[in-house]
Amino acid sequence: MTTADDPASGEQTLVVRLRVNGMWHEVRVPGRRLLSDALRHDLRLTGTHVGCEHGVCGACTVLLDGEPVRSCLLLAASADGHELTTVEGLAEPDGTLHPVQQAFVDCHGLQCGFCTPGFVMTIAAYLRENPDPDEDDALAACAGNLCRCTGYQNIKAAVLRAAELSRGTGR
Amino acid sequence: MTTRLLGAPVTRVEDPRLLRGEGRYLDDLGQDALEVAFVRSPHAHARVLDIDVDGVLEVPGVVAVYTYEDLLESDRDDGTHVSEPLPLLIPHPALHAPRTAYPLAREEVNHVGEAIAMVVARDRYVAEDACGRIVVRYEVLTPVVGLAAAREAAQAVHADVPDNVAAHLVQQVGDLAAAMAAAPRRHTLDLRVERSASMPLEGKGVYARWDTDEHTVRVYTSTQAATSVRAAVAAKLGLALNQVECIAPDIGGGFGVKIVHPWPEEVLVPWAARRLARAGGPREVKWVEDRREHFVSSAHERAQVQRVEVGFDDEGHLLAFDFTFWHDNGAYTPYGIIVPIITSTQVLGPYKPGAYRCEFFSMYTNTVIVTPYRGAGRPQGVYAMERAMDAIADATGLDRALVRERNLIQPDEMPYDHHLVFQDGRPLIYDSGDYPAGLAKLKALVGWEDFEAVREQARAQGRRVGIGLACYVEGTGPGPYEGAHVVVETSGKVKVATGLTSQGQGHQTAFAQVVADQLGVALRDVEVVTGDSRRFRYAVGTFASRAAVMSGSAMHIAAAKVREKALRVAAEALEVSVDDLELVDGAVSVKGTAPGSSGTSLSLGTIAVLANPLRYAFDEASQAATQFAVGDTSQAPVAPGEEPGLEASGYYSPQRSTFASGVHAVVVETDPLTAEITVLRYCVVHDCGTLINPRIVQGQVHGGVAQGVAGALYERMEYDEHGQLLNASFMDFLMPYATEVPRKVEIDHLQTPSPLNPLGIKGAGEAGVIPGMAVLASAIEDAEGFRIDAMPISPSELFHLRQAHERGELPSLTRAGRPKEFLP
Numbered sequence: 001m002t003t004a005d006d007p008a009s010g011e012q013t014l015v016v017r018l019r020v021n022g023m024w025h026e027v028r029v030p031g032r033r034l035l036s037d038a039l040r041h042d043l044r045l046t047g048t049h050v051g052c053e054h055g056v057c058g059a060c061t062v063l064l065d066g067e068p069v070r071s072c073l074l075l076a077a078s079a080d081g082h083e084l085t086t087v088e089g090l091a092e093p094d095g096t097l098h099p100v101q102q103a104f105v106d107c108h109g110l111q112c113g114f115c116t117p118g119f120v121m122t123i124a125a126y127l128r129e130n131p132d133p134d135e136d137d138a139l140a141a142c143a144g145n146l147c148r149c150t151g152y153q154n155i156k157a158a159v160l161r162a163a164e165l166s167r168g169t170g171r
Numbered sequence: 172m173t174t175r176l177l178g179a180p181v182t183r184v185e186d187p188r189l190l191r192g193e194g195r196y197l198d199d200l201g202q203d204a205l206e207v208a209f210v211r212s213p214h215a216h217a218r219v220l221d222i223d224v225d226g227v228l229e230v231p232g233v234v235a236v237y238t239y240e241d242l243l244e245s246d247r248d249d250g251t252h253v254s255e256p257l258p259l260l261i262p263h264p265a266l267h268a269p270r271t272a273y274p275l276a277r278e279e280v281n282h283v284g285e286a287i288a289m290v291v292a293r294d295r296y297v298a299e300d301a302c303g304r305i306v307v308r309y310e311v312l313t314p315v316v317g318l319a320a321a322r323e324a325a326q327a328v329h330a331d332v333p334d335n336v337a338a339h340l341v342q343q344v345g346d347l348a349a350a351m352a353a354a355p356r357r358h359t360l361d362l363r364v365e366r367s368a369s370m371p372l373e374g375k376g377v378y379a380r381w382d383t384d385e386h387t388v389r390v391y392t393s394t395q396a397a398t399s400v401r402a403a404v405a406a407k408l409g410l411a412l413n414q415v416e417c418i419a420p421d422i423g424g425g426f427g428v429k430i431v432h433p434w435p436e437e438v439l440v441p442w443a444a445r446r447l448a449r450a451g452g453p454r455e456v457k458w459v460e461d462r463r464e465h466f467v468s469s470a471h472e473r474a475q476v477q478r479v480e481v482g483f484d485d486e487g488h489l490l491a492f493d494f495t496f497w498h499d500n501g502a503y504t505p506y507g508i509i510v511p512i513i514t515s516t517q518v519l520g521p522y523k524p525g526a527y528r529c530e531f532f533s534m535y536t537n538t539v540i541v542t543p544y545r546g547a548g549r550p551q552g553v554y555a556m557e558r559a560m561d562a563i564a565d566a567t568g569l570d571r572a573l574v575r576e577r578n579l580i581q582p583d584e585m586p587y588d589h590h591l592v593f594q595d596g597r598p599l600i601y602d603s604g605d606y607p608a609g610l611a612k613l614k615a616l617v618g619w620e621d622f623e624a625v626r627e628q629a630r631a632q633g634r635r636v637g638i639g640l641a642c643y644v645e646g647t648g649p650g651p652y653e654g655a656h657v658v659v660e661t662s663g664k665v666k667v668a669t670g671l672t673s674q675g676q677g678h679q680t681a682f683a684q685v686v687a688d689q690l691g692v693a694l695r696d697v698e699v700v701t702g703d704s705r706r707f708r709y710a711v712g713t714f715a716s717r718a719a720v721m722s723g724s725a726m727h728i729a730a731a732k733v734r735e736k737a738l739r740v741a742a743e744a745l746e747v748s749v750d751d752l753e754l755v756d757g758a759v760s761v762k763g764t765a766p767g768s769s770g771t772s773l774s775l776g777t778i779a780v781l782a783n784p785l786r787y788a789f790d791e792a793s794q795a796a797t798q799f800a801v802g803d804t805s806q807a808p809v810a811p812g813e814e815p816g817l818e819a820s821g822y823y824s825p826q827r828s829t830f831a832s833g834v835h836a837v838v839v840e841t842d843p844l845t846a847e848i849t850v851l852r853y854c855v856v857h858d859c860g861t862l863i864n865p866r867i868v869q870g871q872v873h874g875g876v877a878q879g880v881a882g883a884l885y886e887r888m889e890y891d892e893h894g895q896l897l898n899a900s901f902m903d904f905l906m907p908y909a910t911e912v913p914r915k916v917e918i919d920h921l922q923t924p925s926p927l928n929p930l931g932i933k934g935a936g937e938a939g940v941i942p943g944m945a946v947l948a949s950a951i952e953d954a955e956g957f958r959i960d961a962m963p964i965s966p967s968e969l970f971h972l973r974q975a976h977e978r979g980e981l982p983s984l985t986r987a988g989r990p991k992e993f994l995p
């Protein structure tokens with residue numbers, strides 16, 4: 001990480017290296033730039049959404065070295081050198097949807113889709129560690145994210161469906 | 172054979188794109204645009220004495236700072252109308268003192284969050300820095316917070332409205348005074364509902380791009396009414412309508428708040444884009460609302476204080492219903508008095524109240540404006556009526572469901588005229604419905620008759636449970652109209668557009684189902700665009716559960732025209748009668764022959780080619796339509812009365828709204844120690860006429876129920892006496908997570924198609940939320956044994972009610988089938 005003063009703003013900036021969805025990126029950002037903003041506006045990966053910018057809704061959830069984190073609560077600089085997965089990186093290279101994504105289609109787990117990337121990332125990480133959830137687990141898996149549209153019933157169903165699909169595909 | 176799609180629970184065509192992160196929400200657009208932040212009032216009521224913007228332009232990255240003075244100057248020099256108050260969208264004769272805000276405050280602010288100055292900068296971080304440098308001097312005035320203060324009127328929100336009454340309306344049917352006097356029994360209820368809000372996960376946002384070459388502006392906005400924003404922007408900026416295009420991109424939920432327009436930002440952002448471009452600067456400007464802004468500068472709903480007096484007989488017949496309420500409309504009335512009008516009419520539900528009178532006062536307070544939130548006044552009306560039904564049951568010792576049954580409008584009384592004026596200015600006439608059947612289904616679903624055994628069993632385990640029910644009727648699909656355009660391209664693909672907007676309701680799927688059925692094509696061959704004025708210019712908007720009814724019907728009408736033309740063109744080309752043809756599998760074929768057979772079948776793509784006689788060929792398909800290839804030389808290539816192309820527009824404009832209905836029941840458990848309230852079962856019987864897609868309707872019900880439960884148990888806007896919103900974040904405003912909504916929603920449908928539209932559709936978008944407060948109040952009081960009059964109710968409030976009850980300040984209920992003095 002190198003720092004410099006941006007001549008236009010007089011603000012100190014840093015070069016941050018992020019490995020996002022398997023690809024290395026280098027961005028020069030002010031120290032206060034949020035990871036969510038860096039992903040969305042510097043890398044233009046707009047699949048990660050921002051619903052509250054204060055860590056409550058979970059729409060901005062991405063995987064940092066495989067673990068779900070709220071990208072609105074992290075500075076881009078603090079993710080320097082780390083591996084990130086966003087919703088854009090979830091499907092297979094040939095475009096086949098990830099089992100969690102497919103389960104959301106099958107179960108009508110989304111309406112407006114704004115909260116969806118956060119749920120999908122959270123649930124994908126959850127299922128990796130709990131591949132065989134029951135109904136209580138399904139509730140726990142999605143209980144940290146806000147959705148205003150679906151009333152959550154079909155998101156819970158999607159957790160179970162995704163587990164079923166994963167068993168089929170071995171993912 | 173193409174299978175029928177109408178009524179099929181197909182998965183949504185919009186999903187894969189949204190799931191891959193390929194949605195295009197407002198803040199995903201305009202990555203290179205300048206960004207806007209606002210200085211907003213920290214005071215609920217104040218005079219703005221001075222705004223000091225000195226030095227702000229020196230902040231690196233700041234491009235412009237605007238205050239009301241700049242709006243005035245623009246109007247003077249550039250012929251805009253931005254310094255005028257924002258429009259009063261829906262005037263009404265009873266709204267005698269309408270007030271709307273200025274895009275940027277002029278002299279006075281009337282709620283915390285009102286915009287005072289606008290900064291345009293390189294990015295939002297810099298814009299916010301600059302806002303911090305702006306110094307505003309205020310003379311702080313005493314704010315009016317809450318309905319009690321508004322009614323007391325010791326202070327006025329607007330100096331020229333000393334009693335704080337914006338509107339006063341009385342509607343009456345029959346001789347209420349006589350009916351009430353004659354009623355064998357009477358009862359009065361004082362009820363209260365607090366504020367909540369739509370709270371979509373995506374806030375508002377506006378992105379405008381001024382085109383210096385063409386002198387046009389393209390406005391993207393997270394709105395429920397794109398065509399109307401377009402007209403408003405044109406009017407405010409002094410532009411011709413064809414200089415403005417307005418597009419609602421993917422929208423992260425609306426629930427009502429985005430039907431209001433133009434928001435100050437919808438005027439200011441395009442205005443700034445043009446102003447900067449004219450000065451030779453950048454021409455793209457964007458504002459994206461943050462969550463705190465959404466709490467303090469968008470809109471809320473629900474708060475009412477109600478008084479209900481009912482006259483009834485010993486059999487529980489409602490003979491007279493006298494309803495007075497005070498509605499908190501916040502600081503301004505841009506959306507008129509739609510919400511209280513809806514409360515005052517939809518309060519009647521599925522019942523025949525004998526004589527009826529409703530009087531309401533719409534009151535100013537120094538708080539965020541009040542405009543429709545899903546349900547739009549209906550939850551409050553249903554709450555008033557259903558509380559009254561429970562009270563009548565308790566007074567007469569009759570079963571609560573029985574009292575309702577005795578007052579229901581019967582199917583053979585349809586259409587039923589209430590002799591009132593509804594929110595669309597049209598008579599309140601229920602078109603159809605079978606309310607007794609709905610109630611019977613609900614009783615069976617929840618096991619109403621067997622509940623005492625359930626209660627006994629719970630009691631034996633030291634648990635406290637209760638059951639409640641609530642009925643509603645919802646006017647859906649109000650006019651004036653919607654339209655649709657359907658075109659078959661020469662590829663055979665069908666492109667469809669309607670002007671109303673989508674916020675997650677699955678319109679791309681539902682409308683495609685309607686069109687695909689008419690044209691005999693596969694769902695994947697139909698592409699639907701909504702809310703883009705470039706594609707369809709005439710529209711009203713998405714509200715009042717109207718999209719499926721209005722645009723769905725328009726789709727059907729437009730597609731039927733295209734179908735008819737396809738058959739006509741094919742009949743001519745195949746030299747057969749139209750009656751011998753059918754439209755199946757993307758082709759018009761002679762009945763009994765396989766689609767695609769040579770000489771007896773033409774694909775829709777080929778028909779599209781033939782429908783557009785050409786001089787110039789640009790590919791193999793179009794060669795078939797050139798002038799030396801086709802046509803009877805004795806005829807005009809385009810016959811009189813015909814138009815080129817396989818396409819049509821269709822409009823649907825109903826005489827009046829269609830009325831959906833339903834009944835909800837809920838079983839709750841209340842913790843004897845902590846007063847925690849748990850929903851054990853939530854049951855819904857719902858009639859929205861013909862279902863286009865049961866999967867989507869189910870999702871709408873689920874989401875509505877969650878918001879209904881939220882409004883009953885969790886959500887409220889916590890204003891202090893200074894008009895500060897204390898819980899303006901997701902941290903403090905208790906929007907439910909999955910753990911706060913019922914574990915399961917049990918749904919049964921009833922389908923009584925509407926006679927008012929070709930598909931028999933009634934709206935489904937709001938139903939789930941409407942009876943939420945009523946049904947939970949009913950169940951909680953059933954569990955507790957004393958009356959619940961204020962919603963929402965938290966465990967601590969319930970705990971305090973218990974204490975009051977124990978002290979004898981809150982009488983016990985007597986209830987049918989229960990011990991006289993019923994102890995839970």
Ligand code: FES
Pocket residue numbers: 049050051052053054055056057058059060061070071072073
């Ligand atoms: S945007 Fe990060 S948690 Fe809401």
Ligand code: FES
Pocket residue numbers: 109110111112113114115116146147148149150372423424675
């Ligand atoms: S689908 Fe709209 S917020 Fe979850």
